[in-house]
Amino acid sequence: xxxxxxxxxxxxxxxxWETGAGTTRQVHDIIAKNKSVGYTSxxxxxxxMLDKGFVSRIPKGQTHLYSATVTQGEIQKMMxxxxxxxxxxxxxxxxxxxxxxxxxxxxxxLKEIRDMLDQLxxxxxx
Numbered sequence: 001x002x003x004x005x006x007x008x009x010x011x012x013x014x015x016x017w018e019t020g021a022g023t024t025r026q027v028h029d030i031i032a033k034n035k036s037v038g039y040t041s042x043x044x045x046x047x048x049m050l051d052k053g054f055v056s057r058i059p060k061g062q063t064h065l066y067s068a069t070v071t072q073g074e075i076q077k078m079m080x081x082x083x084x085x086x087x088x089x090x091x092x093x094x095x096x097x098x099x100x101x102x103x104x105x106x107x108x109x110l111k112e113i114r115d116m117l118d119q120l121x122x123x124x125x126x
Contacts, residue, residue: 003052004078008045011035013054013068013075021067023060 005013015030016022022030028042046066049055057064088094105113 004082005049005052005054005075006045008037008041009049009052009054010075010079012042012045012049013070013072016055016066016068017072021058021065023063023065025063027066 011031012027015027019026019030024043024046025039027046028037028039031037031042046055050057050066054068054070055066056069057066059065084090084092084095088098
């Protein structure tokens, strides 16, 4: 996968990750609850996503059922890598320090972060 999804494509992927699959109408109706967007725009975006390989389609009567062919983790990894490179000069440390400075993690999140750091460091004592 070489192309990165647009913001509109990520919105559609998010719907498909949450629902598993859906028709253009179903996806559009979910997105339209929070954003003013035309049905034809949703349709065109889904067609572009099909061309890019982000979704697959299965005929379902008079319509098509679409599902994501990429996982949320794959997209997050792809998008985050470019983000870290562009905004933080490739420094994961700077990204983490900025994120922790803007949000205060709760105790469970801190434990999870510590566990992840220990695992990365090879000290998984659990």
